[in-house]
Amino acid sequence: MGRSISFDPQEKLYLAMKLFWENGYEATSMQQLVETLGINRFSLYNCYGDKEALFHLALDHYSNTVIRRLIDPLLQENADITGLIGYLQLLQGAMAGKGGRWGCFVQNAGIERGLHDERTQKRVDEWYQQLEALIRNALQRTGEAGQLRGGIQPDHAARYIVTVLQGIIAMRRSSSDPQRYDSTLDFLISEIQDWMVRW
Template sequence: MPKEKQFDRAAVLTQAMELFWKQGFEATSMQDLVDATGINRASMYATFGDKHAFFLAAVDHYIATVSSRRLERLQQTGSPRSALADFFDDLIAFSCGDGRRLGCLLTNAAVEMAPRNADIDERLNITFLRLEDAFYDNLLRAQQAGEVANGRDLRAAARLLTGTVQGIRVLARADSDDGTLRDIASEALKAVA
């Protein structure tokens, strides 16, 4: 009878996600993953497959945890404009806090892999569209509340904010100071008013 796996899948995915986030796909070896997660190589291969499959599982975990939590901020009750401001405040604090400056795992993957990896490209497109749609829904509520001008192209504004998020995450990884990132967010929010 095969030995039962003795590890918490979500915890292992979080550890792998953090490692891939910090080092990228190419720079992370299977031995790095074994060391970071504490599970043996045989269990890792049996559970997650090869490094590419493990990376995809870590990216999916990131989407389900980190990205989903960000989107929830845009749906909070109260002023939609305040929710937007809170979203960007949280994004900058998360991107720069605790010395992390890791950027966004998805953005990092896009730069490293998307043009030649259909699996990553598909996940990026879906996730970026979800972010754009969340911004669009928020802006529509803001327009209905009189917080965004009528006649504004809300889809284009949502795309601007989606691009702003990616720019902030890249600049955070490049070690831009918090003030610069706050200026970028502030100007983007003014542009969609």
């Protein structure tokens, strides 16, 4: 029978997520993790495994909390273009906060580790594919309802939106000028609204 732990694993995982998200994998040391989580190395290894295992658990936590909250409008039954716009508006609000300057943890992980870490690259690719599928489905439902302008192909439009968003998120991380990302996101939302048929 294993020893009981005297801390909340989810609470500590949240702290690890923030540290990896802000600093990246390589720049986060085990000593920083120990100090930030407020537990000793034995407890950290016993609960989460090594640094790489903890990093992937932190990515899971990010997906299940931060991303899940943002994509909620796209996860609703029969989500359409209105849900897509709702997602973009939630993203815009999140980017305006402190965490916005950290970028997207998934994107950061892909840039830092994807080239040399197959597991990380697979996770990043799966996330982009999932987001594209949610957006594509929303646009397809809009088209089926006769509310999507002709010529808008949901497959191509979904990939376009995901690609533009990744550029906007990267700009938010690298620029101190909020207008560089905010006005571009406003333009993207306005463009998508124009795809709707006006009766």
